[in-house]
Amino acid sequence: MDIKRVKVGVVGCGIISHVYLRNMTRLFRILDVVAVCDLNAELAQQAAKEYGVPHIMTLDEMAQSPEIELVVNLTGADAHYAIIKKMLLAGKHVYTEKTMTSRLEQAKELVQIANDKHLYLGVAPDTVLGASIQTARWAIDHGLIGDVTSCIVSINRDQNLNAERFRFLRNEGGALPYDVGIYYIQSLLTLLGPVSEVTGFGAPAPQRRRQFLFNENDPDTWQIPGNNLVAGSLRFQQGALGMLHFDGNTIGAECSTFRIYGTAGILELGDPNRFGDPVRLLKPESEPCYLPLTHGYNGTCVLDDATDFEKGYGNRGIGVAELAWAIRGGRPNRLSKEMGFHALEVLCGLDKAAETGDVYRMTSTFTCAPLTPGIYSTMWMGGARADAELSLVD
Numbered sequence: 047m048d049i050k051r052v053k054v055g056v057v058g059c060g061i062i063s064h065v066y067l068r069n070m071t072r073l074f075r076i077l078d079v080v081a082v083c084d085l086n087a088e089l090a091q092q093a094a095k096e097y098g099v100p101h102i103m104t105l106d107e108m109a110q111s112p113e114i115e116l117v118v119n120l121t122g123a124d125a126h127y128a129i130i131k132k133m134l135l136a137g138k139h140v141y142t143e144k145t146m147t148s149r150l151e152q153a154k155e156l157v158q159i160a161n162d163k164h165l166y167l168g169v170a171p172d173t174v175l176g177a178s179i180q181t182a183r184w185a186i187d188h189g190l191i192g193d194v195t196s197c198i199v200s201i202n203r204d205q206n207l208n209a210e211r212f213r214f215l216r217n218e219g220g221a222l223p224y225d226v227g228i229y230y231i232q233s234l235l236t237l238l239g240p241v242s243e244v245t246g247f248g249a250p251a252p253q254r255r256r257q258f259l260f261n262e263n264d265p266d267t268w269q270i271p272g273n274n275l276v277a278g279s280l281r282f283q284q285g286a287l288g289m290l291h292f293d294g295n296t297i298g299a300e301c302s303t304f305r306i307y308g309t310a311g312i313l314e315l316g317d318p319n320r321f322g323d324p325v326r327l328l329k330p331e332s333e334p335c336y337l338p339l340t341h342g343y344n345g346t347c348v349l350d351d352a353t354d355f356e357k358g359y360g361n362r363g364i365g366v367a368e369l370a371w372a373i374r375g376g377r378p379n380r381l382s383k384e385m386g387f388h389a390l391e392v393l394c395g396l397d398k399a400a401e402t403g404d405v406y407r408m409t410s411t412f413t414c415a416p417l418t419p420g421i422y423s424t425m426w427m428g429g430a431r432a433d434a435e436l437s438l439v440d
């Protein structure tokens with residue numbers, strides 16, 4: 047296939063950038079990473095050297111570069127608005143780590159700028175394009191559980207403890223619903239479509255007294271902003287009802303719960319922060335069974351030198367590649383600005399409902415097409431790369 051690769055600039059060379067850079071430089075042939083940028087020049091230099099990226103740029107240089115078409119924003123949520131706005135105004139398509147911003151008004155402005163300038167704006171998490179969620183979508187679309195009636199998702203972490211290690215968690219967007227709950231919300235949106243109403247209760251994180259010495263300059267105390275615990279309810283446009291439980295004020299032993307109930311069966315999913323967790327089907331009058339994965343990108347790392355951390359983060363970058371194929375094909379990207387905005391509106395709507403005691407009525411909507419099934423990412427028992435990128439083309 048004769049393709050013109052999309053030239054990419056990456057902003058943010060922190061922890062998550064490694065798996066992105068490794069995959070973007072070696073796994074997806076549509077992408078051509080030509081520049082990296084970080085406020086910390088040393089990190090940018092290391093990334094350029096490790097992944098063979100030819101240029102190190104400042105934000106201004108990246109915005110002005112005639113070569114770069116797509117900017118991938120891998121900074122913490124509190125930095126997203128300014129970076130995305132700058133790059134859109136400079137005429138760049140943008141793909142951003144989650145969440146688009148942590149404030150709805152800012153997100154609205156970014157969507158407007160992208161619309162006005164006819165630019166793509168894609169939003170993580172891209173695990174929803176992985177094999178697990180796409181298989182569950184296939185099962186639902188093909189009637190395996192009948193009409194969906196309801197769903198329940200739950201995740202817990204000690205977000206306060208995690209904020210010792212991951213400093214961006216101490217800022218806006220670092221509370222558990224925004225940082226981790228978003229994987230569950232974006233997955234539900236991929237499976238069941240848009241939400242019409244949300245309501246719920248919330249509680250803040252406690253003040254944290256520093257326990258560790260990861261960084262001498264860390265403050266002695268801090269408090270993660272916003273609701274770090276949310277118990278919420280959703281009504282989807284298609285009629286299903288949902289329950290959400292995101293508790294960042296408990297211990298770190300994660301108990302991920304993800305179930306979709308239908309008139310003819312139940313689907314049990316694994317952790318939506320991963321690409322290939324099993325999808326279990328429960329039907330009346332038979333033993334539960336695991337569905338064979340209908341799609342590629344099951345999280346298996348086919349690049350030989352990834353660290354264990356990177357392997358755990360599997361196929362990250364698939365959302366960037368899907369967006370790049372959308373640019374070349376002139377079609378909408380799946381993890382669209384409308385979907386990212388809708389996911390953020392669910393989170394902000396929950397906060398609003400918790401504050402007022404009212405039901406929040408959603409103002410936005412979106413569509414997200416499934417990926418083409420039957421095209422896999424590994425072959426020969428997972429030991430080699432197959433051609434799953436073909437599933438991202440259309």
Ligand SMILES: NC(=O)c1ccc[n+]([C@@H]2O[C@H](COP(=O)([O-])OP(=O)(O)OC[C@H]3O[C@@H](n4cnc5c(N)ncnc54)[C@H](O)[C@@H]3O)[C@@H](O)[C@H]2O)c1
Binds near residue numbers: 085089122144145212
């Ligand atoms: N760490 C994870 O496990 C993980 C997993 C999934 C998603 N994410 C998401 O990825 C994003 C980044 O996470 P991380 O853990 O890599 O954070 P990090 O703090 O390790 O890295 C962020 C980098 O962005 C740089 N940066 C910030 N503002 C900048 C600016 N204006 N210009 C240039 N560089 C700037 C910082 O210097 C830093 O090196 C977050 O949105 C997070 O939610 C992280």
